[in-house]
Amino acid sequence: MAALTCVSAHAVDITVEPGAYTIEKALQNAREQKRLNGTTDIRLILSEGTYRLNAPVILRPEDSGITIDGNGKAVVSGGVQIEGWRKEGKLFVADVPEYNGRPLEFRQLWINGNKAVRARDVADFNDMHRILSLDKPNGIIYVPAKAVSKIAKSQKGEMVLHEMWCIANLRIKSIKMLGDSAAVTFHEPESHIHFMHPWPSPMVNTDGRNSAFYLTGAKELLDTPGEWHLDTKAGKIYYMPHKGEDLRKATVEAPALETLLKVEGTPDNLASNILIKGVTFSHATWMRPSINGHAPLQAGMYMIEAYKMRPKHIRPNGDHKLDNQGWVGRPAAAVSVNCAENINFSECTFIHNASTGIDFHNYTKGGSIDRCVIKDCGGNGIVAGSFGPEGHEAHLPYNPTDERIICTGLNITNNLITDVTNEDWGCIGIAAGFVRDINISYNEISEVSYTGISMGWGWNRQPCAMANNKIRGNFIHHYAKHMYDTAGIYTLGAQPLSYIEENVIDNIYTPSYAHDPHHWFYLYTDEGSSFITVRNNWTPSEKFLKNANGPGNTWENNGPNVADSIKVNAGIKKL
DSSP states (O other), X not given: OEEEEEEETTEEEEEEOSSTTXXXXXXXXXXXXXXXXXXXXXXXXXXXXXXXXXXXXXXXXXXXXXXXXXXXXXXXXXXXXXXXXXXXXXXXXXXXOEEXXXXXXXXXXXXXXXXXXXXXXXXXXXXXXXXXXXXXXXXXXEEEHHHHGGGTTTTOOEEEEEETTEEEEEEEEEEEEETTEEEEXXXXXXXXXXXXXXXXOOOOOTTSOOOEEEEESOGGGOOSTTEEEEETTTTEEEEOOOTTOOGGGSOEEXXXXXXXXXXXXXXXXXXXXXXXXXXXXXXXXXXXXXXXXXXXXXXXXXXXXXXXXXXXXXXXTTOOOEEEEEEEEOOOEEEEEESEEEEEEESOEEEEESSEEEEEOSSEEXXXXXXXXXXXXXXXXXXXXXXXXXXXXXXXXXXXXXXGGSEESOEEESOEEEEEXXXXXXXXXXXXXXXXXXXXXXXXXXXXXXXXXXXXOSSSOSOOSOBSOEEESXXXXXXXXXXXXXXXXXXXXXXXXXXXXXXXXXXXXXXXXXXXXXXEEEEEEOTTOEEEEEESOBOSSOOEEEOSOOSOOEEESOBTTSOHHHHHHOSOOOO
């Protein structure tokens, strides 16, 4: 139910209680207050509780000017509770519920607020097997026979393959045992894309540090307490409990809805001046890896077509030769913002989500993400700006005629970002693509699988839409948990008048399975990075990389001798 309180002639509070479609109804009520009564100050107050969705909440231009206040106690959820557990031998079993008239499919499960492990062949990633060799023309990966022996008869499962700065999720099509080795092939479309593109790629090295992998998605792998498996054909969910654990007494959540909140205007009619405060967004799903596989180029942006070029393409303006082409798509987000101006998120929480936490994409101007917590997300924590539309080749400069499309003036400040990228290891704490006038300041980022902050896109030095970006005063630590070719802060492309300053970067992980254990950095200006000032950043040593940079970069006073005041001031600012 919803209750309306007139605060004044031009101000109304609408109190919302959990129940079917109450947020949607409250928004319709708010629109009518604006239309009929001329009300200009409307606040939706979400009472404590969980608001379970069957479709995304959509904020439109008609909702401009409203505030949605959850008081830190309202949870907007795309999840479904799994009930009716029963004990069958060593396992707990439940029937798959329906969601919107269809059997539910999912890749994550949370038990009493803790993420359970989707059954896999290794409990410790340091025990992952390594591939033996590749047959790219025939789409075959050869692996040790013992690595796939558990699933050889069922021919089921998914290979999660470590590839330099990305992982690939490859659905297994066949396994052919060949003595001490096995030939593994994969389903389309990911097999074709994966074996056609050269970067990133599975590594086969002379020192034996070949690409590592683990297996998941097969019931035969369900052998360790805390693991679960979904059998979509049988319509059953299986869980192996810890000692003394009883799922009949537990709260079990599976994600069902891909996006929970959309702020969605049009290029010529923006949604504007909206504040979302104190709301938790949880249990958004992402099923693409189970349907199409997942072969990313970088930062979780998945390839929809890619191939090697021979001979290499000679590019203008001093760019080095290009050996591949690629086009990318964008993973889903729990909260997405498009065609909007001055959309502000304050003191919100984005937790227990399958992919990106929050995403400011196209035609966005201004706005902020401030004092939020982004935690336990499978992909990127925050994504900002275009990484090129699907028709744009990823290595070209992006400079659209309609400049409004560029994410401009976004402030990402004072956020705690931790335990994100925990499934798609090649994702990033804060990933900014083609952005302008962005301010990424005073955030704390930790427990990420790859890079802390990445800014820019394009792998070229040619002028594009990016300019006047700032990364300042962030505290980045305990990063590169699983991937290498990484840095605390990483850049691509020409970004005039951009600054990376007064950040503190410390404590990098050393995963044993990285194919090149020395290829990591605190600061990393990669291909085409140009006109960027990097100064006064504290790092334990001067382990930096400037790879195929363009002109105009300035490096000043970075390393362990930076003033102590910079170390003290980095990270989230106290109120």
